[in-house]
Amino acid sequence: MKVFRFQQLGIDQLLPTEAPMPVSQAHEVVLRVQALSLNALDLLVIKGAINPELPLPHIPICDAAGTIAAVGSAVSTLAVGDEVTSVFIPRWREGEPTPAKTDNYYRPGLGQPGFLAEYVAVAADAVLRRPTYLSAVEAATLPIAGLTAWNALKYGHPQPGETVLVHGTGGVSLFALQLAKARGCRVAITSKDEGKLARARELGADFTFNYATQPDWVEELRTATGGLGATAVLETVGGDNLRLSLQALATRGRLVIMGLQKGTEAPLDVPMLMAKQANIIGMEVGSVADFTALNQALETTQLHPVVDQVFAANEVQAALRSLEAGSHFGKICLTF
Numbered sequence: 001m002k003v004f005r006f007q008q009l010g011i012d013q014l015l016p017t018e019a020p021m022p023v024s025q026a027h028e029v030v031l032r033v034q035a036l037s038l039n040a041l042d043l044l045v046i047k048g049a050i051n052p053e054l055p056l057p058h059i060p061i062c063d064a065a066g067t068i069a070a071v072g073s074a075v076s077t078l079a080v081g082d083e084v085t086s087v088f089i090p091r092w093r094e095g096e097p098t099p100a101k102t103d104n105y106y107r108p109g110l111g112q113p114g115f116l117a118e119y120v121a122v123a124a125d126a127v128l129r130r131p132t133y134l135s136a137v138e139a140a141t142l143p144i145a146g147l148t149a150w151n152a153l154k155y156g157h158p159q160p161g162e163t164v165l166v167h168g169t170g171g172v173s174l175f176a177l178q179l180a181k182a183r184g185c186r187v188a189i190t191s192k193d194e195g196k197l198a199r200a201r202e203l204g205a206d207f208t209f210n211y212a213t214q215p216d217w218v219e220e221l222r223t224a225t226g227g228l229g230a231t232a233v234l235e236t237v238g239g240d241n242l243r244l245s246l247q248a249l250a251t252r253g254r255l256v257i258m259g260l261q262k263g264t265e266a267p268l269d270v271p272m273l274m275a276k277q278a279n280i281i282g283m284e285v286g287s288v289a290d291f292t293a294l295n296q297a298l299e300t301t302q303l304h305p306v307v308d309q310v311f312a313a314n315e316v317q318a319a320l321r322s323l324e325a326g327s328h329f330g331k332i333c334l335t336f
């Protein structure tokens with residue numbers, strides 16, 4: 001079977017090789033990988049920005065969907081043929097996160113081998129049955145981007161009629177747009193690209209702003225919301241974008257931080273934070289229980305994740321370069 005590994009850091013180093021078929025241990029299943037979705041995190045892993053000491057060779061890519069090809073002798077919850085997705089933080093089953101539950105070491109593609117292989121053996125509780133109406137490609141977008149958007153809205157808890165602000169048209173933001181609209185919220189979205197903003201309007205966005213050409217977009221958002229601003233802001237950009245996010249926030253609003261695109265440190269306007277009596281909440285993806293709740297909500301709403309491009313697995317380098325270029329709208333996926 002085919003597996004992709006890198007022996008040295010860098011996209012160019014990610015190459016296919018042949019490997020023996022994995023065998024499931026007692027508590028494992030063998031997943032036949034059908035589709036994968038790419039995340040910014042995968043780029044960071046491949047470039048060594050997350051863990052320069054990553055043991056090599058490493059099989060990357062955190063998110064996958066597939067069918068169960070074999071089950072270990074102690075597995076009673078899954079059967080051959082079941083359609084599942086991977087779980088990114090498998091030890092965080094439910095409840096509050098703890099360092100032990102969220103340890104990077106147990107995350108596929110990060111501390112553990114990822115899914116860029118035709119077959120992968122994983123712990124049976126590290127996969128979850130997927131919504132039945134979704135294709136494998138669509139389902140592969142759920143473990144990180146879908147669940148992050150779901151939990152960001154849980155933490156930001158906007159009510160129907162209130163405004164949610166999302167930045168850019170990447171995977172997390174577009175999921176959040178769709179999920180927030182399904183709850184009856186109004187959604188404001190920014191992008192550097194007019195074409196992407198037009199597509200966001202087709203998905204239901206109420207207010208669209210070009211952050212590249214509209215320097216006063218925060219003021220425009222404030223006007224559009226009757227002076228209130230956004231009850232929940234999903235900070236997927238980070239760095240100095242935090243200043244704009246706080247400006248755009250309503251009094252007593254929730255600023256949910258998950259992105260690092262503009263750096264790992266951010267300025268905080270403390271007088272504005274106090275004046276707005278705002279809540280700032282950091283987050284990481286979500287638990288298995290959250291993922292189950294997301295899947296149930298998807299079965300109800302029948303939302304389809306926005307997939308921009310699908311590459312064959314052997315085009316993974318081109319797919320990663322496309323993600324790096326930032327011209328995508330939604331998710332970039334791979335198929336075997």
Ligand SMILES: NC(=O)c1ccc[n+]([C@@H]2O[C@H](COP(=O)([O-])OP(=O)(O)OC[C@H]3O[C@@H](n4cnc5c(N)ncnc54)[C@H](OP(=O)(O)O)[C@@H]3O)[C@@H](O)[C@H]2O)c1
Pocket residue numbers: 039040041144145148167168169170171172173190191192193196211236237241257258259260261283284285286323326327328330
């Ligand atoms: N903490 C967590 O749990 C968690 C989970 C998932 C993702 N993340 C992080 O969240 C971020 C977004 O993830 P993603 O998967 O949605 O990424 P993505 O699909 O790569 O989307 C990134 C998009 O952000 C937009 N953007 C870039 N600079 C911007 C700016 N200055 N202002 C507004 N928008 C800007 C661009 O959209 P336009 O082209 O439309 O401008 C870009 O396409 C990444 O940093 C990722 O690592 C964190």
